[in-house]
Amino acid sequence: MATTSLPLLSSVEVARFVAHGFHRMDGVVPDELNEEAIEVFDAGVPVVYRGEPVAKVFEEGSFARRLLDVPAVAGALRSLVGPDPLVDHQALHVRSPHEGAAQPLHGDAIIDTRPDAFDVQLMYYPHEVTGTMGGTLSVPGSHLRRTNESDTGRYQNLRGQTRLTCPAGTVVLLHHGIWHGGRRNDSDRRRYMYKIRFNPTVPQVRLWDTADLDDPRVAEELSVYFPWCEHATGRLEIYNRIKLWRAMTGDASFDIDLWATRVANRPGRAA
Amino acid sequence: MKQQVLVLYLNTSGLDSEVLAWSFYDGTGTTNPTTGDSDLPPYDTGTEALRDGWRLFQASQLVPPYPGHEYDTSFLKHEFWFEKLE
Numbered sequence: 001m002a003t004t005s006l007p008l009l010s011s012v013e014v015a016r017f018v019a020h021g022f023h024r025m026d027g028v029v030p031d032e033l034n035e036e037a038i039e040v041f042d043a044g045v046p047v048v049y050r051g052e053p054v055a056k057v058f059e060e061g062s063f064a065r066r067l068l069d070v071p072a073v074a075g076a077l078r079s080l081v082g083p084d085p086l087v088d089h090q091a092l093h094v095r096s097p098h099e100g101a102a103q104p105l106h107g108d109a110i111i112d113t114r115p116d117a118f119d120v121q122l123m124y125y126p127h128e129v130t131g132t133m134g135g136t137l138s139v140p141g142s143h144l145r146r147t148n149e150s151d152t153g154r155y156q157n158l159r160g161q162t163r164l165t166c167p168a169g170t171v172v173l174l175h176h177g178i179w180h181g182g183r184r185n186d187s188d189r190r191r192y193m194y195k196i197r198f199n200p201t202v203p204q205v206r207l208w209d210t211a212d213l214d215d216p217r218v219a220e221e222l223s224v225y226f227p228w229c230e231h232a233t234g235r236l237e238i239y240n241r242i243k244l245w246r247a248m249t250g251d252a253s254f255d256i257d258l259w260a261t262r263v264a265n266r267p268g269r270a271a
Numbered sequence: 272m273k274q275q276v277l278v279l280y281l282n283t284s285g286l287d288s289e290v291l292a293w294s295f296y297d298g299t300g301t302t303n304p305t306t307g308d309s310d311l312p313p314y315d316t317g318t319e320a321l322r323d324g325w326r327l328f329q330a331s332q333l334v335p336p337y338p339g340h341e342y343d344t345s346f347l348k349h350e351f352w353f354e355k356l357e
Contacts, residue, residue, distance in 0.1 A: 147346060151346075181307065231282055
């Protein structure tokens with residue numbers, strides 16, 4: 001773990017991210033920044049694909065820089081994607097009042113099969129999001145599924161899906177693979193969501209506060225079953241989380257209930 | 272006559288297993304279903320839909336995993352298509 005004064009995530013929190021595919025922080029952005037955000041967003045936020053460091057993409061003192069400097073945001077980002085990530089791109093999503101349709105359920109970019117690295121997408125909500133405002137739909141635990149973009153558009157609803165409602169100043173950090181989509185806005189208010197995607201520049205190994213690495217709640221978090229997932233496939237999800245946790249901790253022997261050890265046991269056979 | 276289509280995603284390959292996910296497409300135009308519009312499924316199992324008059328017209332096949340990809344996860348596996356004619 002690198003030395004830093006930032007409030008880093010714990011091992012239990014990172015394990016929860018590995019299982020759920022997101023880390024949610026309600027109302028962590030101060031009101032004055034939230035109030036400024038709407039003005040900044042209404043002035044226009046170009047979609048720019050850069051692949052460059054934060055300091056090169058966003059000027060010192062800019063709104064984005066101050067958002068990323070919020071301690072809880074900076075600490076969580078550092079814990080997941082590491083120091084000095086690259087800004088992949090930014091985008092502003094606006095859902096107009098009574099807009100006709102929802103986005104199809106999708107994963108961003110293209111199918112991404114990296115077993116030991118991941119991008120993090122920051123989603124920021126500057127105002128309260130109520131149930132009728134069509135907050136982001138996401139499917140907890142879907143991020144390790146190998147699907148391409150909106151090929152999942154056939155799925156309208158899944159048990160245990162998250163239809164986001166949140167207070168102003170909420171930030172959610174998502175694994176790049178999570179299934180999500182903007183829901184139909186059935187309210188009279190515009191809804192804003194500002195997104196920045198980050199690419200890591202260092203191995204994503206023990207970047208968080210690892211003091212609780214042996215806490216039994218780590219395995220509990222990684223063992224969760226989600227109600228939309230077939231029971232049999234849910235076991236494979238745990239297996240895949242074990243592999244990701246091994247990559248993120250550098251501990252090739254980590255296992256839960258022998259799921260990974262059992263199927264690799266071939267006494268007397270060459271590797 | 273116009274077609275209404277209900278897609279149910281079940282927990283196992285058995286039609287009597289629990290509904291995990293669902294989609295609805297309404298050719299009659301009386302409703303306008305969309306992504307993320309409900310947290311509760313219309314039925315608890317596939318057979319419950321049959322009892323309510325839905326006619327099954329397609330079920331996903333059981334496809335063995337490709338060699339080397341046995342632990343990969345992807346789309347929902349147990350997809351059942353139903354229709355009603357109104």
